[in-house]
Amino acid sequence: MIVGTGGTIASSGSGTVDYHNYKVSSTVEQILSSVPEVGRLAELVTDQPVNVDSFRIDNASLLKIARSVEAAAADPEIDAVVVTHGTDTLEETAFFLHLVIRTAKPIIVVGAMRPAGSLSADGPLNLYNALVVATSEAAWGKGVLVVANNHVYGARDLVKRDTSAIAAIEGSKYGVIAEICGDEVHFAHTPARPHTLDSEFVLSSIQQLPVVDIMFDHQGAGQHLYQASVAAGSKAIVVAGMGNGSLSAGARQGAFLAHQAGIPFIRSSRTGQGIVAPLNSDAEFGIITGGSLTPQKARILAALAIASGKKSDEMQSIFDRY
Incomplete structure (x- = not known):
């Protein structure tokens, strides 16, 4: 075919x-x-x-x-x-x-x-x-x-x-x-x-995919885009962080906003390759590390996991596995 x-x-x-x-x-x-x-x-x-x-x-x-x-x-x-x-x-x-x-x-x-x-x-x-x-x-x-x-x-x-x-x-x-x-x-x-x-994901059980936003972090980034994403009803946020998924002050505030809203916040890297390693500071806001997935593929996995009924506390194991 x-x-x-x-x-x-x-x-x-x-x-x-x-x-x-x-x-x-x-x-x-x-x-x-x-x-x-x-x-x-x-x-x-x-x-x-x-x-x-x-x-x-x-x-x-x-x-x-x-x-x-x-x-x-x-x-x-x-x-x-x-x-x-x-x-x-x-x-x-x-x-x-x-x-x-x-x-x-x-x-x-x-x-x-x-x-x-x-x-x-x-x-x-x-x-x-x-x-x-x-x-x-x-x-x-x-x-x-x-x-x-x-x-x-x-x-x-x-x-x-x-x-x-x-x-x-x-x-x-x-x-x-x-x-x-x-x-x-x-x-x-x-x-x-x-x-x-x-794979544990079943296409026939998915009626629609949720909105998952990608944010590109940079020097001097603000929190306003994260505020807009949460306010618009995004079901998860992926950030293309610097280096090892490092977050600017604005992106860190974005993680706080996502945590308050109860939606997953995933750290990936804007470098395009390499593994985003977990940090001690991730625990404060329940930040998920995207491993070696690019931001665009982290978005796909997050949307698929959410559409399949996975909760925020299950998301890290999903990213570790896939």
Whole structure:
């Protein structure tokens, strides 16, 4: 099953060197028709839950995509699922699917940095490679995987590191988990954290996802954004702290406000990688440490945990596990 959601891989610009002012213009069926080589790898069926730039994907769209993937994975006639997706928020969708789709079948998320029709478009080969991985027996049981530039990444650890480079997708410090060579995929290691069949989260029990805000901390930060977040009814706050998730005075006051409101406050790091270690000062306001998750992935995990009925005092164990 190919699940189309839009993004650059489904976009066209005004010319062959228009790499920025392009628009989503193709359905998943049209994408496949432009890469006929994928037809020799598998018998393909499609679904199109949304067709938008990934920066337009909201909580409702995320759930819609996940339900499409879940239905495909549950179908005994379908052996694998490939999701075409914009790279701007690909890492968030991939991580969400990694935690809620209960299957051992390969689920591959793939995108592109250059629109179709542009010089050296990367989408066609990325899509072909995604099918190579999806049809590999070695990809079973490894959770959601992301394919880009002949490499395979685990959904938990991949990040988009560049605004426009072809090699924008990286595996952070945990690296590439597999490499694609021709029609073969060679795995070097497998994801270690719980996912898919080992995850405790059940998609069918989630009707909607709560609002979880991300705050970017900096020198001289104030508390007003935290006040606004709490007042607006946010169900958790993730702060992209400095270094080891260090908090400015304003962010520290934000933690106090969240504690008063009874909502989780999660420390992550704006550095983009590394483990946020717990501090003695966390206990005062019940601050949760996000481990090695980026702020955007900490938001996904927090929203999923809250939607699944987890309480604030259970949140640290959730972050420690996933």
